[in-house]
Amino acid sequence: MATVELLFSALPEHVRTARLVAAAVARRAGVDEAVLDEVRLAVGEACTRAVGLHRMNEVDQPVLVRLTEEEKKFSIEVGDGIPAGPGASGGPAGAGADEADDESRMGLAVISGLVDDVEVTTGPDGGTIRMTWPVSPAAVHQV
Amino acid sequence: MDLSLSTETVGDRTVVRVGGEIDVYTAPKLREQLVELVNDGSYHLVVDMEGVDFLDSTGLGVLVGGLKRVRAHEGSLRLVCNQERILKIFRITGLTKVFPIHTSVDEAVSATD
Numbered sequence: 001m002a003t004v005e006l007l008f009s010a011l012p013e014h015v016r017t018a019r020l021v022a023a024a025v026a027r028r029a030g031v032d033e034a035v036l037d038e039v040r041l042a043v044g045e046a047c048t049r050a051v052g053l054h055r056m057n058e059v060d061q062p063v064l065v066r067l068t069e070e071e072k073k074f075s076i077e078v079g080d081g082i083p084a085g086p087g088a089s090g091g092p093a094g095a096g097a098d099e100a101d102d103e104s105r106m107g108l109a110v111i112s113g114l115v116d117d118v119e120v121t122t123g124p125d126g127g128t129i130r131m132t133w134p135v136s137p138a139a140v141h142q143v
Numbered sequence: 144m145d146l147s148l149s150t151e152t153v154g155d156r157t158v159v160r161v162g163g164e165i166d167v168y169t170a171p172k173l174r175e176q177l178v179e180l181v182n183d184g185s186y187h188l189v190v191d192m193e194g195v196d197f198l199d200s201t202g203l204g205v206l207v208g209g210l211k212r213v214r215a216h217e218g219s220l221r222l223v224c225n226q227e228r229i230l231k232i233f234r235i236t237g238l239t240k241v242f243p244i245h246t247s248v249d250e251a252v253s254a255t256d
Binding site: 012013016019037040041044045048051052106107109110113114 | 203
């Protein structure tokens with residue numbers, strides 16, 4: 001079971017909230033302070049991508065972020081809610097599509113550049129980006 | 144935290160000072176500002192990122208979009224940034240090769256190539 005689960009409406013203004021929550025939970029889990037900026041950025045990128053896919057595909061359900069603290073690692077899963085299928089991964093159409101496409105590609109580039117342990121899966125409930133960071137045991141639950 | 148924007152003309156350059164967080168929610172405001180400047184004939188832009196606390200790929204996309212627009216008019220877009228955590232994002236996306244990045248507004252304003 002996830003330590004903290006966050007559900008938010010697929011709106012750009014809520015991505016910041018997801019970043020703040022993820023960074024707070026990661027800090028408490030013992031993720032190194034020096035890495036927290038990366039956690040914040042990576043989860044923001046994954047949520048931005050999920051919000052974009054939800055809106056593009058007119059998915060009403062919220063974006064799901066699962067933050068899971070384990071013995072020696074901390075992981076974040078962000079679901080995009082878009083089941084694999086034709087058109088699901090295509091870029092947005094219409095005005096500004098080039099820029100939106102560039103941004104989406106850069107988002108994934110940032111995640112893969114930042115996080116060593118990234119897994120992207122697709123399933124009947126949609127795609128998921130899972131990112132994992134090591135936890136330094138000494139730092140766990142410091143007050 | 145929201146995004147703050149202000150502009151100032153220095154010689155033939157327009158300096159855009161950006162503060163706060165540039166993300167999927169706030170980036171459209173920056174895009175609007177850059178588009179407006181180019182539409183008004185400002186083709187040599189200096190974007191001062193020293194007050195930026197957070198930048199994501201949406202912000203990078205807007206900056207790349209701005210660069211494309213000024214280049215269409217043989218203009219330039221220079222960045223001012225000394226913050227390691229922001230510079231890192233430019234490095235991992237390879238954009239340090241695309242944008243001239245300066246350590247001060249003075250340096251960016253007087254740069255010619």
